[in-house]
Amino acid sequence: AYTDGRGIYVDAKDVAERDGSYFLGDQPVNREYGKMGKSLKNSVSPDEMYDAYGADTLRLYEMATGPLDASRPWETRDVIGMYRFLQRLWRNLIDEQTGDCTVVDEPLDDDLTKQLHRTIDVVRTEMDALRFNTAIAKLIELNNAVTKLGRTPRAVAEPMVLMSAPLVPHVAEELWRKLGHDETVTYLPFPEADPQYLVDDTIEVPVQINGKVRSRIVVAADADKATMEAAALADDKVAAAVAGGTPKKIIVVPGRMVNIVV
Numbered sequence: 001a002y003t004d005g006r007g008i009y010v011d012a013k014d015v016a017e018r019d020g021s022y023f024l025g026d027q028p029v030n031r032e033y034g035k036m037g038k039s040l041k042n043s044v045s046p047d048e049m050y051d052a053y054g055a056d057t058l059r060l061y062e063m064a065t066g067p068l069d070a071s072r073p074w075e076t077r078d079v080i081g082m083y084r085f086l087q088r089l090w091r092n093l094i095d096e097q098t099g100d101c102t103v104v105d106e107p108l109d110d111d112l113t114k115q116l117h118r119t120i121d122v123v124r125t126e127m128d129a130l131r132f133n134t135a136i137a138k139l140i141e142l143n144n145a146v147t148k149l150g151r152t153p154r155a156v157a158e159p160m161v162l163m164s165a166p167l168v169p170h171v172a173e174e175l176w177r178k179l180g181h182d183e184t185v186t187y188l189p190f191p192e193a194d195p196q197y198l199v200d201d202t203i204e205v206p207v208q209i210n211g212k213v214r215s216r217i218v219v220a221a222d223a224d225k226a227t228m229e230a231a232a233l234a235d236d237k238v239a240a241a242v243a244g245g246t247p248k249k250i251i252v253v254p255g256r257m258v259n260i261v262v
Helices: 046-053 055-064 076-093 110-128 132-149 154-164 169-178 225-234 236-242
Strands: 015-018 021-024 027-031 202-209 212-220 249-253 257-261
Touching: 046 055, 046 076, 055 076, 055 132, 055 169, 076 132, 076 154, 076 169, 110 132, 110 154, 132 154, 154 169, 202 236, 212 225, 212 236, 225 236, 225 249, 225 257
Parallel strands: 202 257
Antiparallel strands: 015 021, 021 027, 202 212, 249 257
């Protein structure tokens, strides 16, 4: 909401932002935070949002702005971000000119397989906790990865639609039918993450010299002490810091860190 110099609320729709400040015409106004309402002249009709972007976009924006139990400002201009996400999701599965499904039946590569299953795991956890904003963020990341791929394998298309269904039921239902299914997506089980894809093959651990981090090394997630010690001593930055001397002591915490005392 916005107030003028007299402290009187002005119509939020007429306020423009310029260089981090807010103006009603040429008159500067103050930005206030509070609930939406007619008395504050900052109400936004849901009908307006439905007409401009559709019901699913409005649902998605409201859930993406933050935790449900937290107050946050309404920004009509930010709604377009969720609208564009749904457009990209649609275009990844459907040819906009013909309306035909464009998914391909081919296996996923290792990187996308891992990202898919980690997305399923996070989205399930966050939805169970009603943290829809972080679930939506993970879905956007996955959809962006599919966009960069240039084609959409069915093995990732169907889980994406199933995960999107609780958030955008109308779009998800349309996409599910376009994928060739006759049953409604509403009552289908949520995708299950395969545990084998939730574990990192490699990890990055810091290497300290006399208590200060001097480098980082990448080792196998299950690397033992001897392997981590050898990798640390072979690192160029560590070798330069040690300067050819013999370390007095090397402390290795598997999976966590290497500390060299010189």
